[in-house]
Amino acid sequence: MTEAVRLDAVSKVFGRGQGSVAALREVTVGIPRGTFTAVMGPSGSGKSTFLHCAAGLDVPSSGSVRLGDTALAGMDENALTKLRRERVGFVFQAFNLVSALTVTENITLPLMLAGARVDRAWLDEILHRVGLAGRAGHRPAQLSGGQQQRVALARALVTRPEVVFGDEPTGALDTMTARDVLTLLREVVSALGQTVVMVTHDPVAASYADTVLFLADGRIVDAMTGPSADMVAERMTRLGAWN
Amino acid sequence: MMSFAWKTLRHRKAGFAGAFVALLCAAALVTACGMLLETGLRGSVAPERYAGTPVIVAGDQYARMTKKSGKEKAKILSERRWISASLAEEIGRIPGVTKVVTEVTFPYAGFTAHGWESAALTPFTLAQGRAPSAADEVVVDARHSGRAIPGYRVVGVTAQALPNQDTIFFSTDTARRLAGHAGQVTAIGVFPRVDVAVPGAVTYTGDERGAVEFPDAENARIRLISLGGALGGTSLLVAILVVVGTFALSMQQRRSEIALIRAVGATPRQARHLIGREALLISMIAGLIGSGSGILLGFWLRAVFVDLGAVPDNLRLVLSPFPSIVAALTTLVAAWVAARISVRRATTIRPVEALGETAMPTARLPWVRLVAGLLVTAGAVTLTIVLSSLSTEAASSPVTMLTALLWTTAVALLGPLIARVVTALPLRGPGVAGYLARKNLRAETGRFASLITPLTLVTAMTCTILFMQTTVEHAAQGERNAGVRADYVLGPGTSAGAVREIPGVRAATEVLHTSVRINLGRYSAQAVTPEGLAQTMDLKVMVGSLDGFGNTSAAISRTGGRSPQRRHRRRTAAGARRRHPRHGTGRRDLRPWPRLRRSDPAPPPRRGPR
Numbered sequence: 132m133t134e135a136v137r138l139d140a141v142s143k144v145f146g147r148g149q150g151s152v153a154a155l156r157e158v159t160v161g162i163p164r165g166t167f168t169a170v171m172g173p174s175g176s177g178k179s180t181f182l183h184c185a186a187g188l189d190v191p192s193s194g195s196v197r198l199g200d201t202a203l204a205g206m207d208e209n210a211l212t213k214l215r216r217e218r219v220g221f222v223f224q225a226f227n228l229v230s231a232l233t234v235t236e237n238i239t240l241p242l243m244l245a246g247a248r249v250d251r252a253w254l255d256e257i258l259h260r261v262g263l264a265g266r267a268g269h270r271p272a273q274l275s276g277g278q279q280q281r282v283a284l285a286r287a288l289v290t291r292p293e294v295v296f297g298d299e300p301t302g303a304l305d306t307m308t309a310r311d312v313l314t315l316l317r318e319v320v321s322a323l324g325q326t327v328v329m330v331t332h333d334p335v336a337a338s339y340a341d342t343v344l345f346l347a348d349g350r351i352v353d354a355m356t357g358p359s360a361d362m363v364a365e366r367m368t369r370l371g372a373w374n
Numbered sequence: 375m376m377s378f379a380w381k382t383l384r385h386r387k388a389g390f391a392g393a394f395v396a397l398l399c400a401a402a403l404v405t406a407c408g409m410l411l412e413t414g415l416r417g418s419v420a421p422e423r424y425a426g427t428p429v430i431v432a433g434d435q436y437a438r439m440t441k442k443s444g445k446e447k448a449k450i451l452s453e454r455r456w457i458s459a460s461l462a463e464e465i466g467r468i469p470g471v472t473k474v475v476t477e478v479t480f481p482y483a484g485f486t487a488h489g490w491e492s493a494a495l496t497p498f499t500l501a502q503g504r505a506p507s508a509a510d511e512v513v514v515d516a517r518h519s520g521r522a523i524p525g526y527r528v529v530g531v532t533a534q535a536l537p538n539q540d541t542i543f544f545s546t547d548t549a550r551r552l553a554g555h556a557g558q559v560t561a562i563g564v565f566p567r568v569d570v571a572v573p574g575a576v577t578y579t580g581d582e583r584g585a586v587e588f589p590d591a592e593n594a595r596i597r598l599i600s601l602g603g604a605l606g607g608t609s610l611l612v613a614i615l616v617v618v619g620t621f622a623l624s625m626q627q628r629r630s631e632i633a634l635i636r637a638v639g640a641t642p643r644q645a646r647h648l649i650g651r652e653a654l655l656i657s658m659i660a661g662l663i664g665s666g667s668g669i670l671l672g673f674w675l676r677a678v679f680v681d682l683g684a685v686p687d688n689l690r691l692v693l694s695p696f697p698s699i700v701a702a703l704t705t706l707v708a709a710w711v712a713a714r715i716s717v718r719r720a721t722t723i724r725p726v727e728a729l730g731e732t733a734m735p736t737a738r739l740p741w742v743r744l745v746a747g748l749l750v751t752a753g754a755v756t757l758t759i760v761l762s763s764l765s766t767e768a769a770s771s772p773v774t775m776l777t778a779l780l781w782t783t784a785v786a787l788l789g790p791l792i793a794r795v796v797t798a799l800p801l802r803g804p805g806v807a808g809y810l811a812r813k814n815l816r817a818e819t820g821r822f823a824s825l826i827t828p829l830t831l832v833t834a835m836t837c838t839i840l841f842m843q844t845t846v847e848h849a850a851q852g853e854r855n856a857g858v859r860a861d862y863v864l865g866p867g868t869s870a871g872a873v874r875e876i877p878g879v880r881a882a883t884e885v886l887h888t889s890v891r892i893n894l895g896r897y898s899a900q901a902v903t904p905e906g907l908a909q910t911m912d913l914k915v916m917v918g919s920l921d922g923f924g925n926t927s928a929a930i931s932r933t934g935g936r937s938p939q940r941r942h943r944r945r946t947a948a949g950a951r952r953r954h955p956r957h958g959t960g961r962r963d964l965r966p967w968p969r970l971r972r973s974d975p976a977p978p979p980r981r982g983p984r
């Protein structure tokens with residue numbers, strides 16, 4: 132099976148000298164295409180940093196990152212930006228949408244920035260899939276938190292990216308709404324063959340994934356396939372996340 | 375991109391309101407000032423009295439000097455320069471000239487007075503009565519109110535009247551005597567239109583004749599140029615700074631949004647463009663509305679200046695599309711510059727900030743800004759000290775502006791620091807609201823700082839422009855009052871001779887506030903009749919004495935005496951160069967009566983005893 136993302140000995144150090152923090156230490160991992168991967172770990176373990184480095188939002192201090200066949204090393208900000216808008220999708224925890232734009236405009240924003248044509252049929256399908264077919268003209272302020280996250284997911288999918296990254300995409304939602312969004316993510320992977328990497332600290336969220344990677348102190352310390360919420364929670368307790 | 379910018383503008387109306395209002399006001403002010411400036415540059419006054427005469431020969435109303443660089447500089451004189459009456463004969467001998475008309479013009483009891491010799495210039499004709507011939511006869515114009523002219527008998531009324539002057543005619547001899555310029559005339563009219571060139575005089579045709587007829591208008595024109603330029607330039611600068619401030623503020627409020635669009639695929643260039651387009655759109659709308667309403671503002675400003683006496687009513691506004699176009703373009707450029715300056719922040723936003731918790735970074739003052747701020751503050755302090763030692767209006771006006779500008783720039787640079795100091799002070803408003811307000815200000819000194827800058831600028835600049843004039847006037851008034859010992863000050867048009875004959879009057883001094891030019895530098899001057907001067911004025915003589923003060927002497931004020939042109943050669947308004955023995959240095963800074971008109975030979979009346 133080919134890998135959508137590959138990290139080799141990736142380290143990230145913030146700051147210099149005495150006050151420097153090693154957020155990632157020699158992380159090596161491959162994310163297979165068409166899988167749903169969850170990244171778990173205690174707060175401050177380097178989950179977000181991992182995601183930023185894997186998605187070309189941040190540049191690692193050492194090591195190499197490949198997206199498909201493309202090595203990210205040595206790319207400048209413009210090249211990285213173009214790579215992001217064409218080949219990567221994002222769902223963040225909050226501040227996902229531009230409040231001045233409608234649902235449709237938010238979804239097609241990456242295409243607009245790339246100057247690319249909008250594939251109407253694909254747009255309608257995504258809108259339908261995320262259950263927002265009737266709300267295409269609404270503004271973010273008129274939507275609930277769950278609906279906003281679904282718009283963000285639709286935007287992440289609109290460019291048919293190689294990977295969709297999510298940084299705690301359900302972190303700000305209540306349990307019920309979170310479950311809807313997670314089901315949707317699962318569906319995207321199963322039905323469309325989309326690769327999804329999601330950072331979370333919620334064992335229930337992690338249980339929707341095919342694989343869970345455990346991060347502690349900047350290192351991948353464990354991995355689990357076919358996780359259940361209980362198993363993940365138990366592993367996290369051993370990592371000292373909830374002392 | 376354009377539609378994205380437009381949508382953002384529509385959505386964030388409130389956030390852009392500050393920038394919009396600033397740009398709108400700037401556009402309106404620049405338009406209005408541009409109208410004044412253009413009127414100053416190209417405006418002219420149509421001749422009234424000289425309307426019927428094709429060529430007017432009169433004195434050169436400018437003091438001229440050729441600089442070392444070979445450039446000729448000209449400065450307008452505050453008093454009319456007369457020409458020799460003998461030029462009339464010379465002109466009469468020029469081939470083609472069929473008629474020559476001489477004229478004297480002088481203020482008399484609120485009227486513009488002439489000799490009957492010059493009636494043909496307009497021409498004035500008699501509707502009733504006859505021409506004045508005896509020494510006590512006078513002819514009034516068609517719009518005469520019936521007001522008596524003390525000591526004279528009305529023997530005729532003209533069929534015409536001029537729109538902006540109340541004309542009276544004495545007999546030619548009486549007029550020449552009253553005018554007090556023996557052997558000299560104000561102007562010589564030449565018929566028909568031929569080329570006339572005579573030494574010692576200048577030929578005026580067309581609307582140029584209006585400039586000779588109304589020297590006030592010429593002065594006002596020049597005043598409008600500097601006023602329009604200074605006011606327009608300052609308002610533009612303030613607008614740029616306000617817009618930079620509001621844009622910077624909106625950048626801070628939109629950090630996460632800009633980080634988001636960067637994360638989902640906007641290159642730094644695209645993020646910059648988005649902000650730039652927003653600025654462009656705002657300034658286009660503000661520029662259009664502003665430059666349109668600026669025309670109304672221009673008319674209003676002119677009306678105010680006319681009311682204040684700074685601009686004569688017959689100096690019409692020059693209307694052209696230029697001020698509006700220039701205003702719209704400059705606001706466009708101003709907004710673009712402002713956006714360029716504040717957009718730097720937008721592109722330094724790292725897209726990772728959009729992920730997870732976007733912590734507002736605590737604004738640290740970069741050291742370059744700190745050093746620049748301290749340097750500008752030092753400059754401002756120095757200028758303030760310099761300013762307090764300056765005592766002439768000509769020197770202090772530009773320095774005042776510059777000082778205000780430096781102070782506001784210093785505040786702009788050190789804004790974040792000031793914000794932190796202010797919020798650290800143990801001040802607080804009452805109640806929960808006060809508590810919250812203070813906590814909020816403290817937590818977000820960055821935003822507070824962005825607000826301080828435009829507020830300071832607007833306040834400082836407006837105060838400077840509004841109060842500079844009144845402060846100077848107040849000081850001048852104070853000095854004049856302090857120097858006056860007389861019990862009464864009478865208004866213009868009073869006959870000093872008549873006052874002296876009133877029983878009990880010990881002394882009466884005639885006073886003329888005017889100005890002289892020394893090497894083109896303008897010095898305010900006060901002319902007085904020397905008899906009994908010590909009883910009416912206290913000039914606080916420091917050096918020398920006023921004994922024997924008379925026709926060939928001058929006293930120099932302390933500040934005048936300090937000027938580089940310390941030589942006692944005085945180029946008087948009439949152009950004569952005389953050597954004056956120096957008679958004393960007064961302590962009073964003999965400042966000009968602001969906007970004193972040539973026809974007002976004395977300060978405005980102050981009623982009641984001192």
Ligand SMILES: Nc1ncnc2c1ncn2[C@@H]1O[C@H](COP(=O)(O)OP(=O)(O)O)[C@@H](O)[C@H]1O
Pocket residue numbers: 145146152153154172173174175176177178179180181
């Ligand atoms: N921009 C940054 N500058 C300095 N330190 C950072 C920065 N981002 C993250 N860190 C540090 O790196 C470590 C990992 O952070 P992060 O990846 O955000 O953890 P997580 O998302 O798992 O909570 C933390 O100790 C954090 O303080």
Ligand SMILES: [Mg+2]
Pocket residue numbers: 178179180730
């Ligand atoms: Mg995180």
